[in-house]
Amino acid sequence: MSYWDxxxxxxxxxVLKIRDSQALIERRESLxxxxxxxxIRQYGQLRxxxxxxxxxxxxxxxxTWMDNGVVIKFHFLHIFGEFQNSRGETQKxxxxxxxxxxxxxxxxVKGHSxxxxxxxxxxxxxxxxx
Numbered sequence: 001m002s003y004w005d006x007x008x009x010x011x012x013x014x015v016l017k018i019r020d021s022q023a024l025i026e027r028r029e030s031l032x033x034x035x036x037x038x039x040i041r042q043y044g045q046l047r048x049x050x051x052x053x054x055x056x057x058x059x060x061x062x063x064t065w066m067d068n069g070v071v072i073k074f075h076f077l078h079i080f081g082e083f084q085n086s087r088g089e090t091q092k093x094x095x096x097x098x099x100x101x102x103x104x105x106x107x108x109v110k111g112h113s114x115x116x117x118x119x120x121x122x123x124x125x126x127x128x129x130x
Contacts, residue, residue, distance in 0.1 A: 039099060045099075045103055054082040055095075058077070058080070076097055077097060081102075081106070
């Protein structure tokens with residue numbers, strides 16, 4: 001018999017609950033989950049900052065062969081912003097290779113494009129800039 005078997009069932013149940021809650025805490029604090037939460041937050045900030053239309057995210061994976069035959073994958077994100085011009089055509093504008101870079105240049109890209117959107121009361125008007 002082990003010491004675990006000598007414990008009363010209430011204590012065993014309590015220890016199992018503590019173990020489950022600790023596993024949940026460790027899962028929340030894992031590095032991959034934190035990275036995922038950061039990317040979701042950055043996407044939301046970019047979406048709010050862009051405001052003109054859709055944000056398209058295209059993941060790119062590249063493979064490299066090392067001397068010992070190990071494959072390393074490099075993961076890139078191509079971020080595109082879409083908007084409609086004055087004729088109603090959808091145009092794409094490249095924003096960057098990641099959410100942080102795209103968020104940093106979003107205002108500059110919106111300012112240099114020949115498309116500006118202004119809000120007039122409850123109506124959005126599309127104007128062509130010169």
